[in-house]
Amino acid sequence: MTDGGEAVLAAIRSRRVVRAMTAEPLPREQLETILDAGRWAPTAGNRHLQRFVATDDPTTLRLLRMVSPGMLQRPVAAITICTDRPRTAAFGFPPDAPGLHVDVGTAAATLLLAAHAIGVGAGPVTSFSRAAVAVVLRLPDGWVPEMIVCLGHPAPGAPAPMAAHRRLTWRDLTTWVP
């Protein structure tokens, strides 16, 4: 076990999606810590073709929420993971290259875990109008919003609205081959 290994494993196990958040703002330093963690996520070919669009502006957050049916929480900040299509094309990746979607996932997992590690609640959202989010965030041409990571202080005692399924074991998820 490496130094801090137990703490990392404990954080992985205890992270949960937070869908109820208080209205207390997040300090910018905490947002920057989470964003800085995001750049360490593995990316296909180490290309870093995603960009993070961050906001803690109440009006922008309200508008994001209006165009995002999957945003059940009222976040006080949000990081939108975007694929930069022109950059993708410049690197010779076809727009449907599976690595691009995988990169969104690795970035999201890293942001969620980093938030949890510093005591910030986080929840991913993919149910939103891509066209509307691009307008709200004034995204440059060719930037596609792929996932919004909502951030805020967890509201104490608030139940998670999504039904909890039986937590699968690693054995449920794993097939050994000889």
Ligand SMILES: Cc1cc2nc3c(=O)[nH]c(=O)nc-3n(C[C@H](O)[C@H](O)[C@H](O)COP(=O)(O)O)c2cc1C
């Ligand atoms: C690709 C992806 C899309 C998701 N979209 C949403 C969403 O739109 N709204 C939401 O509340 N949760 C969303 N989630 C969160 C999942 O519902 C959540 O991870 C799952 O219920 C397990 O909960 P846990 O992460 O707390 O263990 C999404 C997760 C992933 C990986």
